[in-house]
Amino acid sequence: MAQADVPQMLELLRGRGVDPEDLVRLVLKLQRPYVPDLTADAARAHLHAVLAKREVEYAIITGVILDRMAEEGRLDEPLGSIVREDPSLYGVDKGLALSIVNAYGSIGMSNFGYLVHERPDVLEVFRTRPGRVCTFLDDLIAGLVAATCARIAHRAGDAAEGRST
Numbered sequence: 597m598a599q600a601d602v603p604q605m606l607e608l609l610r611g612r613g614v615d616p617e618d619l620v621r622l623v624l625k626l627q628r629p630y631v632p633d634l635t636a637d638a639a640r641a642h643l644h645a646v647l648a649k650r651e652v653e654y655a656i657i658t659g660v661i662l663d664r665m666a667e668e669g670r671l672d673e674p675l676g677s678i679v680r681e682d683p684s685l686y687g688v689d690k691g692l693a694l695s696i697v698n699a700y701g702s703i704g705m706s707n708f709g710y711l712v713h714e715r716p717d718v719l720e721v722f723r724t725r726p727g728r729v730c731t732f733l734d735d736l737i738a739g740l741v742a743a744t745c746a747r748i749a750h751r752a753g754d755a756a757e758g759r760s761t
Contacts (some may be wrong), residue, residue: 599655602644608660612733613725618718619643620739625716626707631752633666639744642751646696646743655695655739659732667729689732693739695717700746707742 606616623639646652663670666679678686690712697704711719712735719737722730 597707600650602647605647605653608656609737610732612660612663612730613722613728614733614737616643619741619744620719622716622741623748626741626745627748631748634748636674642747643740643744646740646747648684651699652696652740652743655692656736659692659736662705662736663729663732666731667727679731680729686731689735692732693735694695695748696736696739697742700743700750702748704742707745708738711742723753 599732609616620639620643624634624636627634627639647656648651662671662679666676669676671679682689693760694708697708717736718741722728722734722737
């Protein structure tokens, strides 16, 4: 299976106002208590490895395009209104983001739950932009960060146990 186009994914995220370095900083903040020698370069490499998965690429493309279409009024109703308003019982956005996290087991899931509940600034900023729809984007970002943290945790655990990664 071909790998996803990481530069294309980064550009798609930047086009929606996501600074990948903000994600790297959040990963560092979350993982340094457990992996004290984690560097920004290593965190970035793990983020890129997550982005290189085809399933992740598909989730990002789907969510970003749905947000953009809702923003532009190009989604049929009632879906357009639902995506624009992001009602609390609309869980499709989180379901799509969980498709990113699923490959990383319970650590990924618990990280995702934490990020969605705590809403760090890097996630909250999207919700305050007038006229911008980020129903899928904020959860996709949480999924990316959660998966990256889980990947780091798995690799650190393997290293501590003397397993090759």
